[in-house]
Amino acid sequence: MTTLPTSVTTVSPGHYLQFASDNTSGICPEAMQAFMAANSGFAASYGNDDATRLACDRIREVFEADAEVFFVFNGTAANSIALASLCQSYQAVICSDTAHVETDECGAPEFFSNGSKLLSAPHRHGKLTSAGVLEVITRRTDVHYPRPKVLTLTQSTEMGSVYQKGEISGISRIAQEHGLKVHMDGARFANAVAALKVAPADITWRAGVDVLCFGGTKMGLPIGEAIVFFDRKLGEEFSYRCKQAGQLASKMRYLSAPWLAMLTDGTWLRHAAHANAMAHRLSERIAGIAGAELLLPTEVNGVFVNLPEPAIARLKALGWTFYTFIGGGARFMCSWATTEEAVDHLADDLERVLAG
Amino acid sequence: MTTLPTSVTTVSPGHYLQFASDNTSGICPEAMQAFMAANSGFAASYGNDDATRLACDRIREVFEADAEVFFVFNGTAANSIALASLCQSYQAVICSDTAHVETDECGAPEFFSNGSKLLSAPHRHGKLTSAGVLEVITRRTDVHYPRPKVLTLTQSTEMGSVYQKGEISGISRIAQEHGLKVHMDGARFANAVAALKVAPADITWRAGVDVLCFGGTKMGLPIGEAIVFFDRKLGEEFSYRCKQAGQLASKMRYLSAPWLAMLTDGTWLRHAAHANAMAHRLSERIAGIAGAELLLPTEVNGVFVNLPEPAIARLKALGWTFYTFIGGGARFMCSWATTEEAVDHLADDLERVLAG
């Protein structure tokens, strides 16, 4: 076994999880402040409180749309019950074969929909292509194969890329022409908006998206995602679905109040921009390190690097945590809480272990 | 329409929801403190953090049992996925016909189990009886009727009563003799323990309970319930079930850390005892008011009263909120946050509107 270079500094416990995922970060100060402020006296339960009403209104303002809004506990549920509401069990959902709903939800979409099949389409850097989507939609029409009824795309994607406005509207048009609804998994929607510098409406309903699962947790909230139905009819009776699916919080104010704070004064975009900037900082450092190769362009808050196995092992021995992929890839995720010092420290260590 | 007596004092907004449900209360100070303390730096996600490990250990200590423990978001989910893990879709769950899983979950148990039927048994003050349970178990044995496989009882019950230790063990014995597992809906478990002054083990696994859904929200937490499998084999692979069912929190520390605080130095029981005491205070006052009739004995934190419809209407007009039942009943729930002043104020108003 390789011994580590003695010169490598050891990381403090506070740092070691910094790049594993954006969900290892805590609650950002603004959300925490709102959470504490919400803890005042009694409030109506199940979302009939003022904080929830105001947070829903704020989301409608941010999206410039009279949308139906629901707060649920996590992304697994948000995406799964939103998809289930858009199709029947004998219909199918088209997704990228890198989509989180396909690769990391332990069958949750199939569970909540009672059997809707996910049909995976090819991707480029994690993004669906019009040609790929069209092929899946038109592949079969017989009764032995589930009819595609929903298309889901992830913005920003699981591979750290971002759909341009025109890419979304292009794919959505194909979906609509064939009677499909368009769902967006926005676990990292904030990072996409911050990167693209567009109005949220431009990459959602104006581009043909029917439902957005707007991620809160990775953005800095303790718990909770918002499901935004731009077409109110699609959200009719959705509160019953939330209830039955175990996603109706009794003390809803603790989910919604932090949302209100995040969407005030651009807090969400400021944090997302910071996370993106940290990824770019890391990316730029890595571009200059011999032996490390960027696998994908850095568009938002994730950096995907090809590293030799021994380098990965040494980094891990130093206490750094990050996801790795079969074949040598590593993923470093940045969040609102990632510091420049940590980025530089990681880059320094990376340089040393590769030089080693 | 009846005019209100002018002498009745108006309630402040802080009070008006005080008796609607124990989930209109906020987060108790100890839980809030722990929540804030948990927000320090990065932590491993999905429950692989220290707070979660310690909270699980603490629950094992409290129950004097090497149990498997899982934290989930709410009671609907906790009960539904716990029940689903104990039976197949073609098997049945026996419950009281007043059980929350039967009356107030919008079909969640049937949804998560993919069709397990709830078979309701008669109750006395919300409590199942041995005779009633036995009748349902032995009613049918043919393939056209689902085989009872789980018995669920609520402690304390939806009608404000408490099962004595011997009642639980008596019913559990019948269940076990017929091959059923025993599940306890403990949304208000703390109130029962505080009322009975027993070791938690005595009214759970020592009395034949296999799985407890231990309620946190009504006890003073922001979010979250604990599922406690006293038989570890029953909890095998349950983490996969949580994941698929949208109940695996990524930032788990914010669910678990408050649990640790609540179960330290008897905080949970102190708060529960307070809630119970407030209910008794109210109950005693009501006993002396002409025109109000206690419908059920007050054993924990709920007071059930028979009131004339006009009195109910006047109380509501004064801003008091509480649940009512067909036929004239009203339910007043107390929590850790209920104050003596509020109880007295409510009782005074009640006296006035009945005198009115």
Add this chain to the structure above:
Amino acid sequence: MTTLPTSVTTVSPGHYLQFASDNTSGICPEAMQAFMAANSGFAASYGNDDATRLACDRIREVFEADAEVFFVFNGTAANSIALASLCQSYQAVICSDTAHVETDECGAPEFFSNGSKLLSAPHRHGKLTSAGVLEVITRRTDVHYPRPKVLTLTQSTEMGSVYQKGEISGISRIAQEHGLKVHMDGARFANAVAALKVAPADITWRAGVDVLCFGGTKMGLPIGEAIVFFDRKLGEEFSYRCKQAGQLASKMRYLSAPWLAMLTDGTWLRHAAHANAMAHRLSERIAGIAGAELLLPTEVNGVFVNLPEPAIARLKALGWTFYTFIGGGARFMCSWATTEEAVDHLADDLERVLAG
């Protein structure tokens, strides 16, 4: 143990199951003839064959309606997937508490709908009442209780009664006014039409029924029920549902061809009228026997009798099979195959054992 009177004649094996259920009968000659005729050469599978096309057309003629028709394997599936197609998992189905879907399907409706709750309403001789239905529909409107979305009634009922045309339209009107769809479980629909001597349309779509599960098996077919959507929109994509639910026969002609024969020249009604007549014959005999008491009026092909336990035991010892109920009731079912001799034989034996 009671010894049997020596004078009682023993029944031949051919008789002993005659009154257990109308599904212990075989295939009637006309259906058998059609089945054999269908077995000629090759035929397109999955319902794309001539026999199926013709059978669907024939059903449309019989009902004087441009209905969508699907043939499935059995009644459990027919009712369950029809109901599932009419509601979402978080909605409810109102049924009589004697309904087969509630009492004898081992949770199939909940399974196929992924959790739709059955809400049982009170009945009179197995028939729903307008008042009872209205009470269930308007009972609750909160999100914790599933919204009623379908009403199902059984024609003829599980208790041998028949809804009059006006009863159906009365109940349907209430359902429609509250946004519910109306489903009819017609496992014994033929017996009802034969008894009422009405046009099938008059007690289905003209009376507000949206979907009929038209029973074939009990009528004399080997296998198979027809699902008839009077509103074609409700049947859209239903073939996908059949496929996914394991109810799309590959050699469909063997299900459909016998239907065509049954619905030709009034065969179905002739057989149903015979079954009804046999029940009346038995009923009339029983009315004259001391110690036997008709529990319900005999309106179609079932006879419900109150008998002392020893008489039941003796009849069973003689080889007669029939269903019994807690409290002493017995059910004798007649079918197309029931003979006058068997009826008389049974009545004679009944008289003897009661004379005991």
Add this chain to the structure above:
Amino acid sequence: MTTLPTSVTTVSPGHYLQFASDNTSGICPEAMQAFMAANSGFAASYGNDDATRLACDRIREVFEADAEVFFVFNGTAANSIALASLCQSYQAVICSDTAHVETDECGAPEFFSNGSKLLSAPHRHGKLTSAGVLEVITRRTDVHYPRPKVLTLTQSTEMGSVYQKGEISGISRIAQEHGLKVHMDGARFANAVAALKVAPADITWRAGVDVLCFGGTKMGLPIGEAIVFFDRKLGEEFSYRCKQAGQLASKMRYLSAPWLAMLTDGTWLRHAAHANAMAHRLSERIAGIAGAELLLPTEVNGVFVNLPEPAIARLKALGWTFYTFIGGGARFMCSWATTEEAVDHLADDLERVLAG
């Protein structure tokens, strides 16, 4: 558009569906005879009849095993509920990416299991490989990915190939070592046994198969498949699952009696051997035709040929029906009912259109 050569003979209606699928054939004489014989008098329903008892016994004899046997309506259901009985919703089923359960069941396995994901593994001529299976089993172990719990293989495969005894035991060993159960989709099991000339036990339980879905329809029955649990414990309570899933026939004798006939005096294998022989006859003819290329070896009753698109169009114009694949492939299926004349006729026509 190409005009057809005038010399091509036109096919009679009796022939035109001959090669579309083995389920376009009718009922073979032996099964028909048994079906008619079963139609004698009354019989106990739901499988409690003599024919069903005898047919189950006969299956046990054929497999030399004390198996649990259930008759259900079709293959979609047989495979789906068998798979559902072997795993939980959060577990996965490994199958070939050409498996019928993956490609042609409209999501039925996911529906009946309430969400179990199918994980497809690579294949060689439709057959799983040990290496491919092992890779899928060991791919992931985290909670975000469903744990493989069942392996399903199709014998004979959807691509007309046959697993050798050693191939099955090799793959089964890997499955067992990792805690997976082994399921065999035997829609064309008879063709495999006839081709391999082995004892049925040798390619099922002796080779590690836990459950076989033994196909009846394609073999010559009107309706019905047998589910054979070689491990009786796995079949416990399966009758409840059948009932709830709409797969319990009331007049079971009509499903089971034909099975008894088929499995008597080697009828099933004689018919399967005939189907195989017809495929070989066609295959040999095609091997000698310029412009047609066998895509796969002909091991059982299917012939897979690469044909130019115009040739396919001409054949179809002549009335021949068969399945085609993207890229020019055609599938011709033979059955017990395929005649030498039809094979020769097809081959002649094929020769002509290719020469054309």
